[in-house]
Amino acid sequence: MNEKGLPKTLVLQQLMSRLREDFTYDSGQILGSMCTKPLELATQIYTTCLEKNLGDPGLFPATVKLEKEAIQLLGSLLSNPNACGHFVSGGTEANITALWAARNLSKEKRNEVIVPASAHYSFDKAANLLGLELIRVKPNERFQVDTAAVKREITSNTLAIVGIAGTTDLGIVDPIPELSEIAVAHELFLHVDAAFGGFVLPFFKELGYANLDFDFKLSGVCSITVDPHKMGLAPIPAGGILFRNEEIMKSVSVEVPYLAGGNTVQSTIIGTRSGASAVAVWALLTHLGREGYRAVVKRCMDLTWKLAEAIENMEEVSLVTKPVMNIVGIKSNGIDVHLLAQKLRERGRAVSVFPNHIRVAVMPHVRLVHVQSFLKDLKNIVKEIT
Ligand code: PLP
16 A cells, blocks of 8 residues: 555546446446346435444444335235345345254254255355255256255255245246245245345236246245345345244344444344445335336346347257246357357357356346347357357
8 A cells, every 4th residue: 555645536537447347237238147237216325324334223223124124025025024134245145144044943953955956156155154065956847946856855954945036047936835835844944045036026927927936925935035136226235135034033143232222133144234235225115116116027028028039039049948037048059158158248248158058137227229239249149150
């Protein structure tokens, strides 16, 4: 560090120039991310609440109340207004917290968690941190977890099952009602990772799409990850962990005796925690309401069908499967997908790459012109390399 700092204007100039290297949502370059440009209202609120610390609730009682209300609003969206939980740094922290609770509630010292092969890598982190073993179950022909195989994997050492409502690679929804029945029958903890789908699936029925049950309506569901910083239009960081009831949350609670305002209890991994995130989510849920989010989902899904149709009409590439949500998996028999992604990146388009496909997430920032120019590039690249 230099002895003398630079003037503010110079720092800003340098910073703005250096940040130009980053991809931007508005440009349509970001086509593979599950995050999106936050709604302006949320950004405004976030920046005015930067000093709020939910890790010190005695100092910010109003922020604590707003977080509680926002969690209740989310709970009611997920069929349980009595759900409790917190806004955390993201889906990773939410999934770790869920398995932390599951492990603490396990009566004997069980250590196996059955997860779909499609589970996000955050479960590997959770298992590593918590001393658990992941038992991975292969998908069926529709890319959902094979529930018969889940049943076969249950042993006296199983403590939890995980289902995904919006897989990372393809946006697939596991048969959560079946997983719920299995969990109830075997008295196992069921965690649903709806980091992506939690802000998409609740609107499907009203939009006339396939209604896929995945939430607290199902009696076996003990906890749900739902991320406002994905389809919820919130600024990063905003993950969400919701528990069916206080009893479950208490299993990860730690007393903090020394903070202002007296004894307090924390049920999150981190201590100091962004109050700005929670307040911004409260404002988003209150401002957009079901109607606002439904419109966002409809726009994304309309665009998803258009992209999917165009891919189906191409010869060299095809859909991995018909999209369930606003995530499109594109594969090719003759072209290496890594080369495809690299060529797209050379043209300024960032997509995600999985072993056998590229992923386009049709997020709220993606517009028709972006999809059209992506398709144009894709066609040119395919011609060039075949
Ligand atoms: N769960 C799913 C299904 C995801 O797709 C992701 C990220 O893409 C996560 C969890 C982790 O979320 P985060 O990156 O916010 O930690």
